[in-house]
Amino acid sequence: MWFHWLNDPQEMMRPQFTRFVKEELFKMRCGEELIIVSLDQRGRIAHSNVIHMMLTWTSDNIEQNTIQVKVVPHNISLIIQNELKQGIYGIEASSESWHVGPKIDSITSDLVRNIDSQINAWKMEVKGIIEEVTSQSTPYDSEKEKLLWQQQTAWTLHLLAPQINDWIHEEKYIFLYGGNNIKWIREFIFKVREVASKTQMNFELAYIGKNKMIRGIINKERMSYCALDDSFGVWWFWARLRSMFLSRIQYLEMTNHLVKEYNNDEILQGLKKLLSNENKNATIEGWVLLSKGSEVVVCGHGSKMLQAINDYEIWKENIDATKSFGQAFKDHHEILSKDKHSCCTLEYPISLSKIPENERCPECSRRMQKFLTFTCCHDPDVDYDSDE
Incomplete structure (x- = not known):
């Protein structure tokens, strides 16, 4: 339409x-x-x-x-009629009520009918004005x-992955992960389950990476849930995130944000992390995003996230009445993140109206090097195998 x-x-x-x-x-x-x-x-x-x-x-x-018209309550006529009747004090107690009551009821009903028809006429007129406006727009x-x-004020899982809304509504701890190294994936899943058994917590894991071979192994061995079931689902998820990234840039430009201020935008930085981690040219073996329900707790490279879960015995004492599992995990991960970072790659389309001259790494905030890359237009970035 x-x-x-x-x-x-x-x-x-x-x-x-x-x-x-x-x-x-x-x-x-x-x-x-x-x-x-x-x-x-x-x-x-x-x-x-x-x-x-x-x-x-x-x-x-x-x-x-x-623009739309809210439905006027179907019983509005009854509400008006009752209000009018309540405005006539003492009619029921009066000895003359048998004489004046029917007359008052009659003129009240006539008034309400007139009001009802005027409301309907108003609705039709307003609807016509709106249709005229919307027919001239897009x-x-x-x-x-x-x-x-x-309307989007924070980087949340509702915005990123509606495929797992049930887990989000249940306020569960959710590990979303991706990558091309099956050895790292097996070790990471094993360690998360080990911590789950120690803490009696129910962690949910979901693979959302692009690697078709890895997804097949995970499904076959039932290692965890795959939120993206087929090639189209994978393409749509990552194409949508990339479009969300570029749409967010357009929004920041519309609201007069300077390019150098983009690094302060939580949603844009979160999208940068995911897109750079799952880029073909990325050198990391995997990546993980941890959330508590819809709230994103931390997102990082697989090696650091695996190390943080391996160090559970070190930081578990930090979990108390004021600090949750997620916050304790995040604090320890930030300590590990001070070490050396893996290489990070971020792509901008040349058709974008404004491309930053000085892009900051979404992991370490250092200035990134700029390269000119040619990508084959008939080779969509989806379902690639690690040996290609």
């Missing part, structure tokens, strides 16, 4: 769009990322590249943020993207 074919596009296009095509779109070269320009019904540009908004937000999210516009992001 949001996409329309035009028999004669030239009649609907505004001069601004024609200029945009000549000055911007014709600059695109073969191999650059696809962009989708969103226009309103008057042919004006509503969003210069909406593809990241489309992948980040579902139609439900967008529809919930459109659900994919920059202001709506801005509104959707304003």
